[in-house]
Amino acid sequence: MSTTPEPPTSLPATEVAPTCICVLGAGIMGAGIADVFARAGHAVTVFDADRERAEVVAEQLPGVAAADSIEAAVRDVEVIVEAVTENLAIKEPLLRQIGELNPTAIIASNTSTYQPSELQPGVPNPGRVLVAHFFNPAEVVPLVEVVPAPDTDPALADRVVALLRxxxxxxxxxxxxxxGFVANRLQAALVREALHLVDEGVVGVAALDAIVTSGIGPRWALAGPMAIADMGGLDTWAAVTARIFPTLDDAQRAPRLDALVAQDKLGSKNGAGLYDPADHDVATYQRELRELFGR
Incomplete structure (x- = not known):
């Protein structure tokens, strides 16, 4: 039995012509995305409302240039990747603006939550809008989910897939x-149950992470949950799920996360989060998390 992922399109992973690509947003994700395309030989421009931040990214990444205006950034490019703050009130007017400035470019949003049909209203030629969901760190994690809206031009979606491959x-x-697409839905389901088990006193935070990284993580990295179920036997999995499913958490919110955010404990952003801040200083914690991904 092959455990190779189902090919999402018939496109082979072959060479593609150099393409002019603009990345809007020079934060962690935008910088990583710009790096991915620049390393593949494309002409990449980055723009950020914080001009200095865009210039720093351009200085650090070979093959990436900083634009001094959004008009200059998007005017003559073929693909625009939107990687700004995850806020629809910010994304909507920006997408409308870039759609008017460039009426033909593919517009790919790196949103992790909004569906492409939510991003299309007001954009001229909305059939060119889709989602290209990278994962942090974008230059390290292989997966990108390409998500079309119901009326996204299939040929444009195929072109984005080819560029990414x-x-x-x-x-x-x-x-x-x-x-939430697919990956975040799967992550959310796991995180909900993980938080529930910690809240119920079944396991501690560090021990829970050890169970994932030393158990189901390596197994899923090799085969994925569907292949693992087949390998274990579906009669066994039917029995296991029949017993466990009724006991799984079905909370609509995550009280532990809500409480931590209310206390301004945001994890690696400021050093305090699900892990006890007494165990580390902020700089060490942030460095350790980056090193997990070889950064």
């Missing part, structure tokens, strides 16, 4: 849009 990414084209 050429850049060395595992580009998976979803069959239709869904809130």
């Amino acid at each position: 050429h850049a060395g990414k595992v580009a998976v084209l979803l069959r239709r849009e869904s809130v």
